[in-house]
Amino acid sequence: MNIYDISQKAGVSIATVSRVINNSSNVSEKTKQKVLKVMNESDYTPNVFARGLGKKSMQTVGILCMDSSDIYIAQAVYFLERELRARGYNSILCCTGYQLKDKQSSLKLLLSKQIDAIILIGSSYIEEKESDVAYIKNAAKQLPIILLNGHLEGENIYSILCDDYNATKDAVLKLIDNHKKEILFLYRAATYSGKQKLRGYKKAHQLRNLPVNEDLICLCDEEALNTTTLFDTLSKKGIRFNGVMAADDQLAIKALKYARKQSILIPQSLEIIGYNNSILGTCCEPELTSIDNKVEAICTTATTTLMRVFEAEDSTSKIVLSSTLIERQTTRF
Amino acid sequence: MNIYDISQKAGVSIATVSRVINNSSNVSEKTKQKVLKVMNESDYTPNVFARGLGKKSMQTVGILCMDSSDIYIAQAVYFLERELRARGYNSILCCTGYQLKDKQSSLKLLLSKQIDAIILIGSSYIEEKESDVAYIKNAAKQLPIILLNGHLEGENIYSILCDDYNATKDAVLKLIDNHKKEILFLYRAATYSGKQKLRGYKKAHQLRNLPVNEDLICLCDEEALNTTTLFDTLSKKGIRFNGVMAADDQLAIKALKYARKQSILIPQSLEIIGYNNSILGTCCEPELTSIDNKVEAICTTATTTLMRVFEAEDSTSKIVLSSTLIERQTTRF
DNA sequence: TTGTAGGCGTTATCAC
DNA sequence: GTGATAACGCCTACAA
Numbered sequence: 001m002n003i004y005d006i007s008q009k010a011g012v013s014i015a016t017v018s019r020v021i022n023n024s025s026n027v028s029e030k031t032k033q034k035v036l037k038v039m040n041e042s043d044y045t046p047n048v049f050a051r052g053l054g055k056k057s058m059q060t061v062g063i064l065c066m067d068s069s070d071i072y073i074a075q076a077v078y079f080l081e082r083e084l085r086a087r088g089y090n091s092i093l094c095c096t097g098y099q100l101k102d103k104q105s106s107l108k109l110l111l112s113k114q115i116d117a118i119i120l121i122g123s124s125y126i127e128e129k130e131s132d133v134a135y136i137k138n139a140a141k142q143l144p145i146i147l148l149n150g151h152l153e154g155e156n157i158y159s160i161l162c163d164d165y166n167a168t169k170d171a172v173l174k175l176i177d178n179h180k181k182e183i184l185f186l187y188r189a190a191t192y193s194g195k196q197k198l199r200g201y202k203k204a205h206q207l208r209n210l211p212v213n214e215d216l217i218c219l220c221d222e223e224a225l226n227t228t229t230l231f232d233t234l235s236k237k238g239i240r241f242n243g244v245m246a247a248d249d250q251l252a253i254k255a256l257k258y259a260r261k262q263s264i265l266i267p268q269s270l271e272i273i274g275y276n277n278s279i280l281g282t283c284c285e286p287e288l289t290s291i292d293n294k295v296e297a298i299c300t301t302a303t304t305t306l307m308r309v310f311e312a313e314d315s316t317s318k319i320v321l322s323s324t325l326i327e328r329q330t331t332r333f
Numbered sequence: 334m335n336i337y338d339i340s341q342k343a344g345v346s347i348a349t350v351s352r353v354i355n356n357s358s359n360v361s362e363k364t365k366q367k368v369l370k371v372m373n374e375s376d377y378t379p380n381v382f383a384r385g386l387g388k389k390s391m392q393t394v395g396i397l398c399m400d401s402s403d404i405y406i407a408q409a410v411y412f413l414e415r416e417l418r419a420r421g422y423n424s425i426l427c428c429t430g431y432q433l434k435d436k437q438s439s440l441k442l443l444l445s446k447q448i449d450a451i452i453l454i455g456s457s458y459i460e461e462k463e464s465d466v467a468y469i470k471n472a473a474k475q476l477p478i479i480l481l482n483g484h485l486e487g488e489n490i491y492s493i494l495c496d497d498y499n500a501t502k503d504a505v506l507k508l509i510d511n512h513k514k515e516i517l518f519l520y521r522a523a524t525y526s527g528k529q530k531l532r533g534y535k536k537a538h539q540l541r542n543l544p545v546n547e548d549l550i551c552l553c554d555e556e557a558l559n560t561t562t563l564f565d566t567l568s569k570k571g572i573r574f575n576g577v578m579a580a581d582d583q584l585a586i587k588a589l590k591y592a593r594k595q596s597i598l599i600p601q602s603l604e605i606i607g608y609n610n611s612i613l614g615t616c617c618e619p620e621l622t623s624i625d626n627k628v629e630a631i632c633t634t635a636t637t638t639l640m641r642v643f644e645a646e647d648s649t650s651k652i653v654l655s656s657t658l659i660e661r662q663t664t665r666f
Numbered sequence: 667t668t669g670t671a672g673g674c675g676t677t678a679t680c681a682c
Numbered sequence: 683g684t685g686a687t688a689a690c691g692c693c694t695a696c697a698a
Contacts, residue, residue, distance in 0.1 A: 002691055013669045018693060028667060045445035049385035050691030053674045058382065060425075067411060071612075074407030078400060081426050090446065092393075093414050093426045112378035113423065253616050260618065279404075283586050283616040285593065335675055346685045351677060359683060383675030386690045 168200030501533030619662030
């Protein structure tokens, strides 16, 4: 069933059918209805390939992420797909893993698929070294790149992110002002957002004229998470803390579990703040206070931005949303 | 940069270049190398559209699910995408929501994209009424359909699932034999797997000559989950239980939280078993005993099955994997 | 308003 | 082993 079949059945030329398909203006209402009728009856759908060949677009955007099973990323993927599909775009998902090489090759693969844009989820795509993000800037020469939770300057690159710096700063200030001055900062990687959060953490200390104790800043790798090594080490070193600011809820819960095991009272003797406001925070006990970084809003903003880019309208290259602190039971402000 | 450019640079015809691209046999090693060299130097990638037009395949499979942000589904999506990509296939994600109408239209949309197969995640696609699954059977006329965690008889339909019936039966037997004879069964919807689990629950009772108390079988809608209504109602009715078998971890955690609030000792006075062995189970306290239904194994099996179907090899139309009980702190067997 | 014809970049079928 | 050339199904000037 192709455009020729339809044109024959409807007694018009393929050009007219094509015009109806793309609801081009220059078709008389009568012919249009006639063609539409035949199309519906024949259960016809245009062939995407042929379409793409001519238009050089397949109405598809690529979604790149490290690991779509990560709770936060899974949500982002969900919202993005929903928004994109609502606008007639398909989503090709591609998980790259955490290795730079794999990220690069995945991106290259996607580029060859003639998709219309690429959305990168997660600030981990923004590497330290300028040369390590070159592949992203290069890709931007071919199609628009949308960055979620990360920022990169460049032509045809658009960043949508949450104000992690201020959110963390404000949260830590709250802890400090609540007489919790030894605050453990837990984060997983020195990603763009990880660094923003750390900056916020430090800024809060500075604002209150408190020194930053580097021992309290912990970069947690997978190993540290699976065992309780991290906290044991701290404890052995004699490092005490009465507050925890974690870069994600999972880290916060590790701290919480450790504290419970040590019979430390929460929130009286220890206050904990997580990040992402994920479902995990409502599973633990006491339930976790967490910073909500607005995944859904980020995703809808990203999509509208992208549509604007497609329509060649002016678009801000960096949009920053602000987060909210969701207070539950691990803090008492 | 297209096949003509390459053929010119290499001094051969486009047919030869095409043969090299698809590494067809009838090309001399010398010419092959020559062409490959030019291809690499020119950073050329074949146009997928043109390719699809000819081959009628775009090396892409559609992944349909209700909600990719659901923890379990998110994992499945992740594993599927990984396996498919490893075999050179792209994944188009499409979340359908829970309405039958939306499922149908999403499927139809996907069908029109000339993809090579469709994978349906979640047994909720298997509706009660025969007429409500007709759209799936119809789709199977066009391309192979893989069902994850659900089963449907039909030409060109392949089901990969876990043995929820036996897993639940065995788990409930353990509870019963552990002197927990009033077992609450919590489930979310009468999906295929939901019903299997319920069957297992009942069978266990039958095996131990225990009556099934229908009051203890609770279908939990969203509302019941958000409030504590469910448990309060039970309590008001004077319905007691000392065991909980939940169809997913989230439900189990609801029960757990309720019990904790009531100061019911776990696992002494109440034993709880969840389902899916999700990360949630390790966030709560005490940590949740849960049935691991092998998402990863299901996904890899699904992918290998699909590849076999593509190669027109014989393939089992129903593969059942067995699950494992992961014992943590909400039970003491 | 409608139709004709050429082009998009491949693959596949012939010849040679 | 290699090279023309006709599909593939659609879009879009250009012509009528």
